[in-house]
Amino acid sequence: MSPRRLSGYIGAMDKTPLIPASPSEQDYKAAATDDPPLPDVADPIALFGEWMAAAKTAEPNDPNGMALATVDAEGLPDLRMVLLKDLDARGFTFYTNGQSAKGLELAGSPKAALLFHWKSLRRQVRVRGPVEVVSEAESDAYFAGRARSSQIGAWASDQSRPMPDRLALARRVAEYGLKFGLCAVPRPPHWFGYRVLPLTIEFWRDRPFRLHERLVFSRAAIEDDWTTARLYP
Secondary structure (H helix, E strand, O other), X not given: OOHHHHHHEOOOOOOOEXXXXXXXXXXXXXXXXXXXXXXXXXXXXXXXXXXXXXXXXXXXXXXXXXXXXXXXXXXXXXXEEEEOOEEEOOEEEEEEEOOOHHHXXXXXXXXXXEEEEEOOOOEEEEEEEEEEEOOHHHHHHHHHOOOHHHHHHHHHOOOOOOOOOOOHHHHHHHHHHHHHOOOOOOOOOOEEEEEEOOOEEEEEEOOXXXXXXXXXXXXXXXXXXXXXXXXXX
């Protein structure tokens, strides 16, 4: 099957379209909402909090899921899903293995972009800015609140590195389970949090006929005040 035919159908037998067709006039009208326009507000973190609260009630799972984009040593972009674990005026925090691919990329180029896409709400938020490692106290506090199995998993997984066989992780989990026994599991020194310090935060909301609404907050430096602009879709 040619690449062109493959992109259009799952297989030759059922001819099921793989790529959805563009919405019709009727589809757009049926999906339209009567949400009021995005308000002119001064604090994007507060607006994000409102959207996250709405997502918690509407999304079927992981409303705090976000795509994290980094770049490697050659400048090639990398992308994966992670979970937002803290939010305040400073920025957006997630936790991971500092020896993972994303950890090494952030060590080499401490800048990142985030994307939250809430399909149920037809909304998304984009965030861009430099990245800092959170304090050890913050990492310790978050790690202490994790499920014990997740704590042991943080020790057992050589994240992003090749496994010798499919049972290697299970063996390491068992080894660390025995090592810590009934004792508290300490935080691995290579496992900690990162905070994305936003320089731009863009709010996007679906509107019929691709006439989407976009409101972007930006600042030249972390200590500066926010400015706002509305963008063409």
